[in-house]
Amino acid sequence: MKRTIALATLTTALLMAAAPFALERAAQAQPARGAAGEFERVRSVMSDRFKNTKLTGDPDKDFAALLVASFEETLFLAKAQLNYGGDRQLREIAEKIQDEQQPRIDALKKWQVRRQQPDYQAQPNEAASGTGPLDRQAQAGAGQPPAQPDTAPAAPAPAASAAPANTPLVSGTVQKIDEAAGKVTLDHERIPNIDMDAMTMAYKVQDPALLKGFKPGEKVRFSADRINGSIAITRIQKAR
Structure with missing residues (x-):
């Protein structure tokens, strides 16, 4: 009798210990409700953010603006993973993104504000914007005769894919x-x-x-x- 009770107690303890792992695996196997729509929204926002970022023609300003957009989009994506994802390793990656990207965003935005100040001064030994290696090459080649245009016909652009006519209303x-x-x-x-x-x-x-x-x-x-x-x-x- 005592042996039967001991076996039953051991079985119960093992089941209770395994329950959290079973629940975690079940959660990973079944995507959270609303996850598909959320990640569609994330993709749409990420795509539109780059398209709508206005460029000035100043390489330093444009680099900072696009980098801020990139970091903020990555944060947005990481937040969606933390809200809906179940995989432990991917959640750790998302948490690391949040920890690392926000300080970078803050530093870039401080530079953007400082760059707009009338008394802004460049760092010592800093080259002026627009005087990078490619700019110097362009200036050096300004007196060279223009290259002959390529006479090969351009390939036609691929046609946009049409939506199926039987999509439901x-x-x-x-x-x-x-x-x-x-x-x-x-x-x-x-x-x-x-x-x-x-x-x-x-x-x-x-x-x-x-x-x-x-x-x-x-x-x-x-x-x-x-x-x-x-x-x-x-x-x-x-x-x-």
């Missing part, structure tokens, strides 16, 4: 329209063909002319698909 409500950027913000139901959960998000429109006649607050039916690696609205119409 999904219900949504217009929140904001940006015709200049060709974007519309929708509060929508789940989009099954791209496995995106219901959410509010800004989307590019495949043809900006589709946005004419719509206004915020309107109920719509729309379809979306991945085109050239990004999600775009392919059809949109007023709900009946």
